[in-house]
Amino acid sequence: MKFVDEANIKVLAGDGGNGCISFRREKFIPFGGPDGGDGGFGGSVWLVADEGLNTLVDFRHQRSFKAQRGQNGMGSQMYGKGGEDTVVRVPVGTMVTNVDTDEVIGDLTGHGQRMLVAQGGKGGLGNIHFKTSVNRAPRKATPGTPGEVRELKLELRLLADVGLLGFPNAGKSTFIRAVSAATPRVADYPFTTLHPNLGVVSLGTDQSFVIADIPGLIEGAADGAGLGIQFLRHVARTSLLLHLVDIAPIDDTDPAGQVRAIEQELAKFNPELLERPRWLVLNKADMLAEEERTVVAEKIIAELGWTQPWFLVSAIARENTMAVCQQVQRFFESQREASVERVEMLPGDVRLRGEPPQS
Numbered sequence: 562m563k564f565v566d567e568a569n570i571k572v573l574a575g576d577g578g579n580g581c582i583s584f585r586r587e588k589f590i591p592f593g594g595p596d597g598g599d600g601g602f603g604g605s606v607w608l609v610a611d612e613g614l615n616t617l618v619d620f621r622h623q624r625s626f627k628a629q630r631g632q633n634g635m636g637s638q639m640y641g642k643g644g645e646d647t648v649v650r651v652p653v654g655t656m657v658t659n660v661d662t663d664e665v666i667g668d669l670t671g672h673g674q675r676m677l678v679a680q681g682g683k684g685g686l687g688n689i690h691f692k693t694s695v696n697r698a699p700r701k702a703t704p705g706t707p708g709e710v711r712e713l714k715l716e717l718r719l720l721a722d723v724g725l726l727g728f729p730n731a732g733k734s735t736f737i738r739a740v741s742a743a744t745p746r747v748a749d750y751p752f753t754t755l756h757p758n759l760g761v762v763s764l765g766t767d768q769s770f771v772i773a774d775i776p777g778l779i780e781g782a783a784d785g786a787g788l789g790i791q792f793l794r795h796v797a798r799t800s801l802l803l804h805l806v807d808i809a810p811i812d813d814t815d816p817a818g819q820v821r822a823i824e825q826e827l828a829k830f831n832p833e834l835l836e837r838p839r840w841l842v843l844n845k846a847d848m849l850a851e852e853e854r855t856v857v858a859e860k861i862i863a864e865l866g867w868t869q870p871w872f873l874v875s876a877i878a879r880e881n882t883m884a885v886c887q888q889v890q891r892f893f894e895s896q897r898e899a900s901v902e903r904v905e906m907l908p909g910d911v912r913l914r915g916e917p918p919q920s
Contacts, residue, residue: 566717568620569660575603575628575644577682577705580690583636584698595699596638597688603681603708604628604644610669614652617717628679631705634687641684652717654798660712678713682706721773723762723889724799726827728819731805732844736876737774740886762886770893773799797831801892802839803885808857808873809848816843817864838892841871842885847878 578600585593606628626649632641657666657678667676683706691699725733741760763769804823806816820841827834843861846854858873870888874881 566617568617568715569624570620570649570713570715571625571710572606572647572649572679572713573625573627573710574605574679574681574708575630576707577601577603577684578631578633578641579704580685580687580702581634581636582688582700582702585637592697594697595688595692596636597702598634598636598638598640599687599690600634600684600705601631601641601643602684603631603705604646605677605681605708606647606649606679608649608651608655608657608669608676608678610653610655610672610674611650612653612672614650616652617655617715620715628681628708630708631682631684633705634684634702638687638689643684644681646681651715654718656716656718658714658716660714666713679709679711682708718798721799722770722893723772723801723803725772725774725803725805726823726839727805728807728823731807731819732876733774733805736803736805736842736844736874736882737772739876739879739882741772762889764883764886764890768890770889772803797834800838800896801889802834802837803842803889804839805842805844806861807845808843808854808861809845816861820861820865838869840869840885840888841865841867843871843873844876846873846880847875 580600581597583595583597585596587593606626626647628647629644631644634641651669653669653672653674655669657669657676658664659666666678669676685703685705688699688702691701693699725736727733737760741762760772760774761769762772804820806820808816810816810819824835841862843858846858849857854873858871861867862871872881872885872888874885876882
């Protein structure tokens with residue numbers, strides 16, 4: 562299935578039903594008084610995250626979603642039936658933005674999470690509400706209010722722990738094949754991945770993380786060049802970035818220059834990404850003689866002034882790839898331990914109830 566990670570839809574909540582003008586009419590009761598009921602509430606439109614979906618492709622075929630209108634009020638003080646809500650299923654990781662105001666409405670990051678995106682209208686009042694001591698037979702009722710109408714932009718942002726960055730042909734797809742069961746397309750000729758791939762790296766019981774193969778970036782990606790920011794958004798949720806670099810490019814480009822170019826694109830898209838943990842993975846070591854590998858790698862590290870962890874690997878030969886994954890696993894375990902320590906420092910009743918301790 563083609564990967565679709567962006568779609569625009571229109572949601573229309575149901576209008577509220579109109580109030581009723583009616584009078585009680587029974588034998589031997591000539592002046593029964595008003596008995597018009599209220600209109601029912603209009604149905605609302607909800608978005609629900611469903612882990613069974615992984616693309617927004619369905620919204621290429623259906624772009625409009627409308628909830629049911631509320632029923633009008635009736636005589637004998639009968640209220641109108643409320644309209645049925647409309648529930649729209651979206652993939653987990655969908656960000657919702659109001660197109661008209663460019664405001665982010667919310668983010669669906671967990672299975673079953675619900676979000677109200679269009680509120681149904683209120684039902685109108687029947688004439689029973691307008692009876693007074695001086696107006697015993699009111700001929701007044703109010704119409705239902707209209708439901709909300711919104712144009713929404715849906716963006717799917719992958720939920721992965723680790724994101725792979727790099728220029729096209731840096732070996733990202735080969736790396737994810739080497740460390741997980743994912744099978745993205747690879748070949749012995751230059752091309753770039755056209756859609757993200759997710760893989761689960763399992764190192765043992767309760768030791769696993771999700772890694773995302775982000776399509777290759779080029780200079781100007783943040784401004785729309787190549788695949789542009791279409792896939793840059795997928796690194797926004799990752800906790801750790803692995804920056805893959807071809808240590809022996811066939812076109813004799815400068816590996817250090819490629820690293821700086823990607824850093825510029827990250828800074829343009831979101832400067833906070835540069836502050837995120839980012840490790841350098843120098844790939845395709847098998848293309849160099851064993852005595853040259855370390856020398857070339859250390860030269861690149863020195864030229865960049867790199868201070869974060871770095872690794873020398875060959876993804877196609879699966880050399881040192883699992884060592885990288887083991888280090889990544891230790892990174893996440895240390896993060897979890899640090900978060901547990903922070904929680905333990907809080908008062909017990911704050912942890913349990915989420916409210917300040919009683920004085």
